[in-house]
Amino acid sequence: MPDAPMFAARAHIALRDIRLQAAVRNVTGQMVDGRRRALTDLTDPEGVREIARAIRYRSVERLPDLLDHWATNLEARGGQVHWATDAGEAVAAVRGIVRRRGARLVVKGKSMASEEIHLNEALEADGVEVLETDLGEYIIQLAHEPPAHIIVPAIHKDRNDVAALFTTDAGRPIPPDIPAEAAYARARLRNAFLTADVGISGVNFAVADTGSICLVTNEGNGRMVSSVPPVHIAIMGMERIVASWAELDVMLALLARSATGQRLTSYTNVITGPRQEGELDGPEELHVIVLDAGRVGILGSEFREVLDCIRCGACLNVCPVYRHVGGHAYGSVYPGPIGAVLTPLLRPDESESRELAHASSLCGACVEVCPVGIPLVDMLLGLRRRDAADIGPVKRAGFSAWSALWSSRLGFASTRIAAKAVLPLARHARGGPGWAGAWLQTRTLPGGPRRRATGGRKGRR
Amino acid sequence: MADPIPPARHIGEEVAVVTTCLVDQLRPDIGDTVLRLLRGHGYRPIRVRGAMCCGQPAWNTGLTSSARRVARPTLAAVAGTTGPVVVPSGSCATMMREFWPDLFRNTPEEALAIAVARRVTELSAFLARQAVPQRDGVGAERVAYHDSCHMLRELGIREAPRRLLAASGVDVVDIAGAELCCGFGGTFAVKLPEISIAMADEKLDAVVAAGVRRVVGCDYSCLLHLQGRAERRGLDIETVHLAEVLESA
Numbered sequence: 001m002p003d004a005p006m007f008a009a010r011a012h013i014a015l016r017d018i019r020l021q022a023a024v025r026n027v028t029g030q031m032v033d034g035r036r037r038a039l040t041d042l043t044d045p046e047g048v049r050e051i052a053r054a055i056r057y058r059s060v061e062r063l064p065d066l067l068d069h070w071a072t073n074l075e076a077r078g079g080q081v082h083w084a085t086d087a088g089e090a091v092a093a094v095r096g097i098v099r100r101r102g103a104r105l106v107v108k109g110k111s112m113a114s115e116e117i118h119l120n121e122a123l124e125a126d127g128v129e130v131l132e133t134d135l136g137e138y139i140i141q142l143a144h145e146p147p148a149h150i151i152v153p154a155i156h157k158d159r160n161d162v163a164a165l166f167t168t169d170a171g172r173p174i175p176p177d178i179p180a181e182a183a184y185a186r187a188r189l190r191n192a193f194l195t196a197d198v199g200i201s202g203v204n205f206a207v208a209d210t211g212s213i214c215l216v217t218n219e220g221n222g223r224m225v226s227s228v229p230p231v232h233i234a235i236m237g238m239e240r241i242v243a244s245w246a247e248l249d250v251m252l253a254l255l256a257r258s259a260t261g262q263r264l265t266s267y268t269n270v271i272t273g274p275r276q277e278g279e280l281d282g283p284e285e286l287h288v289i290v291l292d293a294g295r296v297g298i299l300g301s302e303f304r305e306v307l308d309c310i311r312c313g314a315c316l317n318v319c320p321v322y323r324h325v326g327g328h329a330y331g332s333v334y335p336g337p338i339g340a341v342l343t344p345l346l347r348p349d350e351s352e353s354r355e356l357a358h359a360s361s362l363c364g365a366c367v368e369v370c371p372v373g374i375p376l377v378d379m380l381l382g383l384r385r386r387d388a389a390d391i392g393p394v395k396r397a398g399f400s401a402w403s404a405l406w407s408s409r410l411g412f413a414s415t416r417i418a419a420k421a422v423l424p425l426a427r428h429a430r431g432g433p434g435w436a437g438a439w440l441q442t443r444t445l446p447g448g449p450r451r452r453a454t455g456g457r458k459g460r461r
Numbered sequence: 462m463a464d465p466i467p468p469a470r471h472i473g474e475e476v477a478v479v480t481t482c483l484v485d486q487l488r489p490d491i492g493d494t495v496l497r498l499l500r501g502h503g504y505r506p507i508r509v510r511g512a513m514c515c516g517q518p519a520w521n522t523g524l525t526s527s528a529r530r531v532a533r534p535t536l537a538a539v540a541g542t543t544g545p546v547v548v549p550s551g552s553c554a555t556m557m558r559e560f561w562p563d564l565f566r567n568t569p570e571e572a573l574a575i576a577v578a579r580r581v582t583e584l585s586a587f588l589a590r591q592a593v594p595q596r597d598g599v600g601a602e603r604v605a606y607h608d609s610c611h612m613l614r615e616l617g618i619r620e621a622p623r624r625l626l627a628a629s630g631v632d633v634v635d636i637a638g639a640e641l642c643c644g645f646g647g648t649f650a651v652k653l654p655e656i657s658i659a660m661a662d663e664k665l666d667a668v669v670a671a672g673v674r675r676v677v678g679c680d681y682s683c684l685l686h687l688q689g690r691a692e693r694r695g696l697d698i699e700t701v702h703l704a705e706v707l708e709s710a
Contacts, residue, residue, distance in 0.1 A: 003522075003652045011656055320642045324659040359653070361646025361660070362521060364614035384523030391522065399519055403527040406482070407534055412513045416486045423487070435651035442658045443689030446487050 034261020073211025077273025111202030148327030423447025551612020
């Protein structure tokens with residue numbers, strides 16, 4: 001049995017999905033190139049990363065103080081802060097507001113935190129219509145799928161997939177042509193923005209000094225959901241805070257570059273409270289739900305630095321595992337290397353979440369691109385140690401036997417002799433028991449005759 | 462990453478060589494080749510007797526005690542030598558140099574592990590320390606070089622093997638995705654074989670597209686994986702360890 005059976009099973013399906021393979025490889029490739037190009041226009045990209053890492057480290061270090069300061073400032077501007085220790089409390093807070101307002105239609109901007117608490121299902125159960133307005137999120141909402149990437153939720157869909165979904169939604173043919181698809185989505189969503197009772201968004205960063213929240217989007221939908229409906233609810237992971245605008249500036253410079261390869265996204269919204277007296281627009285009410293849901297537990301642990309993450313998705317784009325299996329194989333809101341670390345930390349009680357720490361070849365490409373230097377490989381190893389009890393008794397016994405054998409010279413020599421005898425016979429087998437079988441299903445073993453590189457083999461003892 | 466040992470007058474310098482478990486078990490001739498290569502460069506290489514495995518398979522699985530048990534005799538054997546410790550594998554060198562201090566933390570061997578870690582160098586980085594005469598590349602054989610992950614990202618070694626290959630009169634051809642993991646990843650290759658193979662295939666396809674048939678690497682583990690996959694696919698690709706190419710040049 002693999003160490004990550006559920007992951008392996010879902011990956012098996014993804015590896016056979018030719019359209020997914022092409023789409024994921026294409027988009028991640030573009031983002032990898034874009035990131036590389038975008039970082040070159042910083043005078044000292046490594047220096048900026050060091051500063052960003054220090055900012056994030058210090059922010060998480062001072063988290064209670066910063067949150068307190070931020071909430072005081074936001075409340076002074078008329079914003080309301082709701083502290084949610086778990087998903088249930090967060091959902092209840094949102095539900096309460098939606099009910100009180102008698103809302104029938106909720107428009108949503110992109111929010112990973114809302115995915116984390118499964119908000120849409122809860123609101124829909126109350127009879128509220130929830131419409132995702134980020135184009136990618138809208139596409140996967142129509143497909144009834146979770147996001148497959150932190151910033152590109154519909155990364156696995158191509159224009160043909162989208163045309164099919166839009167055609168069903170529209171009740172008329174929408175051609176597989178990107179401008180036509182965009183035009184359909186624009187018309188559909190525009191109407192919803194204007195009639196929605198509540199807008200829900202995520203939060204990219206909160207700024208403590210002014211009590212602000214910042215939303216980073218490319219489609220303008222973040223601005224619509226936060227300014228047109230009479231109520232705006234923002235859902236924020238509790239770690240997403242910086243002290244000042246100067247710090248925000250550094251984080252924004254790295255977020256867009258690391259994520260999409262842009263210097264700045266098309267829309268960067270900073271919101272400091274609901275509509276103030278004398279102002280012409282903005283919502284009547286602004287609520288921010290601050291989500292713990294396992295984060296406080298991470299704070300005091302050896303995995304603390306995972307809270308530095310700014311959700312840019314760069315680690316997904318370079319990850320060879322993610323590139324081959326896409327997001328859904330992880331079975332988690334957060335896929336890729338950051339998901340393989342974060343999911344077992346946020347959901348330590350589920351074996352299906354814990355196994356994700358094994359969904360990596362530990363190649364380290366993620367660490368190389370992380371804008372805030374999270375030691376993801378060390379954390380994957382740390383999680384494997386933490387959850388070593390998950391390794392079944394058979395495998396554990398196997399490792400014990402192996403370590404006993406290979407800690408003596410006689411044992412080491414014996415496997416060498418056995419290998420020499422067995423390999424030439426077994427190397428072309430197409431399967432077998434255990435790990436040898438897993439290897440042989442798709443690969444030969446060594447031990448065959450070799451063509452000599454150049455010249456003869458000299459001086460073999 | 463700074464090299465721990467300053468370049469010295471090296472003729473006759475004693476060098477401890479850990480040939481690594483996979484090589485010892487499956488391709489002992491590569492170990493012999495490494496020793497000959499070092500002798501050819503003027504060193505006095507000594508194979509560390511009693512060095513077996515660095516413990517990485519168990520360490521990467523999260524089984525610290527099994528990893529320690531396997532690594533302990535290797536640590537003891539290496540600690541009994543002096544001078545540079547040369548390892549013909551980026552992965553094993555990383556384990557010994559970067560992770561042994563963690564593996565043996567709060568054990569009686571901790572100080573020993575730290576002392577040994579400082580002495581460990583990967584083979585190509587060690588050789589590239591000496592000035593390498595460049596040869597005329599006319600009629601040179603074209604090969605692809607595979608960057609192994611630990612070597613590249615933990616040890617930061619990118620240029621040394623390429624310089625050595627160029628110096629030995631071999632033409633190193635760029636392949637697409639040279640820095641992508643080949644999918645071996647130790648037990649990853651058998652824990653998630655389907656993904657492992659998808660990664661190997663991407664690498665092999667890039668080699669085929671580059672029009673070369675030899676892949677040179679510094680980690681026998683990656684090479685064994687790529688060779689096994691190439692053979693199963695019926696591809697005319699041969700993987701060779703850097704030491705084999707340099708020694709036969």
